[in-house]
Amino acid sequence: MTTTSARRLFWWIVIGVPLAAFAVWALDDNAKQFCSTLLNGITLAALYFLVASGFTLIFGLMRNVNLAHGSLYLFGAYMGWIVGDATDNWFLAVGVGFASSALVGLLLQVSIFRFMQGQELRQTLVTIGISIVLADLMLWWFGGEIYSFDPPRAIYKSIPLLVIPKYPTYRVVVLGIAIVIGFLLWWFLNRTRVGMMIRAGVDDRGMLAASGVNVQRVFAITFAIGAGLAGFAGVIGGSALSISPGEDTRYLLASLVVVIVGGMGSIPGAAIGALLIGLAEQFGLSYAPTYGIVFTFLIMVLVLAFRPNGILGRRTA
Amino acid sequence: MSAAEWRRAMNTGAGRRAWSRIPGGPEAGGAPPSSATVAMVAAPGIEARIGALLGHIRLRHVLVLAAVLVYPWVVNSFFAFQIGGQAMALGLIALSLTFLGGYGGMVSLAQMTVAGVASYMVAIFGVAGAAQGGASSLGWPWEIAVVIAVLVATIFATLVGWLSVRTEGIYTIMITLAIGVSFYYLAQQNYSIFGGHEGFNQVYAPTVLGINFRDPIPFYYLALFWALAGYFFVKYLLRSPFGIALQGVRENPRRMNALGFHVTAHRVFAYSVGGVLAAIGGVLMVWYNNRVSPGSASTEMMLNILIIAVMGGMKHPIGAFIGAIVFVLVQNFAIDIIARERFNLVIGGVFLLIVLFSPDGLLGLWAYFRDRFLSGGIQSKFKSAEGG
Secondary structure (H helix, E strand, C coil): CHHHHHHHHHHHHHHHHHHHHHHHHHHHHHHHHHHHHHHHHHHHHHHHHHHHHHHHHHHHHHCCCCCCHHHHHHHHHHHHHHHHHHHCCHHHHHHHHHHHHHHHHHHHHHHCHHHHCCCHHHHHHHHHHHHHHHHHHHHHHHCCCCECCCCCHHHCCEEEECCEEEEEHHHHHHHHHHHHHHHHHHHHHHHCHHHHHHHHHHHCHHHHHHCCCCHHHHHHHHHHHHHHHHHHHHHHHHHHCCECCCHHHHHHHHHHHHHHHHCCCCHHHHHHHHHHHHHHHHHHHHHCHHHHHHHHHHHHHHHHHHCCCCCCCCCCC | CCHHHHHHHHHHHHHCCCCCCCCCCHHHHHCCCCHHHHHHHHCCCHHHHHHHHHHHCCHHHHHHHHHHHHHHHHCCHHHHHHHHHHHHHHHHHHHHHHHHHHHCCCCCCCHHHHHHHHHHHHHHHCCCCCCHHHCCCCCCCHHHHHHHHHHHHHHHHHHHHHHHCCCCCHHHHHHHHHHHHHHHHHHHHCCCCCCCCCCECCCCCCEECCEECCCHHHHHHHHHHHHHHHHHHHHHHHHCHHHHHHHHHHHCHHHHHHCCCCHHHHHHHHHHHHHHHHHHHHHHHHHHHCCECHHHHCHHHHHHHHHHHHHHCCCCCHHHHHHHHHHHHHHHHHHHHCCHHHHHHHHHHHHHHHHHHCCCHHHHHHHHHHHHHCCCCCCCHHHHHHCC
């Protein structure tokens, strides 16, 4: 017991002291840059959490590494853009982003993945094929242009925050949305009947089926929610930045790294992983521009070296 | 059981993989040991070995060899270079994936990244045109640059292996994909070493003994030589104690561990071997393209290698090359079938169909049709060959 806590303390010191030293130096050197990087990191983490939570939800229950997750992100974003452009209603666009991706996810689960239960590698290969086809279809339809959303003015201005006189409100809103979604997911998984079934399925699929639950329906619901979250994040992220071909790969990589670091199948793990990766990416970009990605990678290597299943991952087959 | 018996037992099960079904039926796993294995185990004499080796050569082998040798002389330079040379180079990279995935049970998407590292090293250490943003190549002779490139790429592959063997199955795909995409973004962001978005231009194949390897036919033979070398090397390695132990690890790591094999070491070494193959392929690719940029190791290229390997079939080393030839043909002639920009749709669709309906790729399709329509009884000619 004492050795564990001693070791934990050792790691806190080894990792924490240099980070604290860096923070003190950076605050002293340029407080504004440090604070804005910190805020950017946290808000980017919020976006990553939105994307990765769906990915990890699907993986946790179905052991399906959905490499088409990035395509679902982009698909939701495009669908949301069409509706938002036609109706001038951003909130409707968000809803459509969720619904359209959820529908595609549902179709995929019902028409393809249902027939490949247990063949994990094959499912993964299928998702790769789907992502290639989807990416090309979307490129065909929407071209290479960059699309941007038009959110309501109220959330698209700037407010003073910390030492920064003008910080974009929208980024703070994204953070708020992520927290709300995180809470909703927690509530859904821990307080509802379907959530209970999902959690039971994560632990033991066979036992859940044996207790008379229609596992296929639980799978379909989970896949729809996970895919829908990707589309939802597509509209949210597309409003923060923009949507263009290639974003699918970017957010697929983000979800991959976030869930590898945080622990696959764990929602709190996704939150921790997103926070780490978001901060690392922004600080890397801000303080070591051409090596920014190396920090992300380094975190992944360190986590894999010492905790192969991720920070909150459990050892399951 | 004696060691020889164990090896034989391991070798026989080679055709099986957990995630796919053999169209011929499950009995293939329990098929009697192939003649090659028996000959190898029973007769260690060198003459007998050569005899067994020659006895293994069939008419189709001779025909294929003759065809690939004559090929550049009967077609125009476009077919020799763009189709032949590129297919051999890509096939070599895909072969490294077939080796890792088909025989080691580790599907690594980072093989194209390993090849990309080798390509970059050829440009960085060898002679290349000035790159944007201050990155410049050292201008060393090509022999040294190539050796360093293969060495660095192999070390890189070993590190990738060391990192990813900590996980298993689908996790490996995720981690290697993450590593590959990270390298892509690093090469794109970094101007001081990797030359940023543009990368390096004017990386030319050398002229040796008056033969300019930039010319289509010499390049084709260069690529063919390394493709054949890689192919026979893999075939040889799969019959060596290491290869057989690796297949044992794929089938059941715990049992192999209990037998006293170092599972992790076998896996990491497999990554190193695959790294050498991919690195040579990467050197060929940079000479083929005359340039290297982040796009050379993009997600799309990484997936292309996977498509090639899976499309051809991962049950036999030849699948990688069959897949590469089909892939390059589709890539070049998609323009005639459907608009050029829709190439990804065609190849992605073909890939999807193959994964959905024939997990063993074109080889599996061929085996299925042969069993069904040709000599129905001898279904294991192909399968017995693949063990050795």
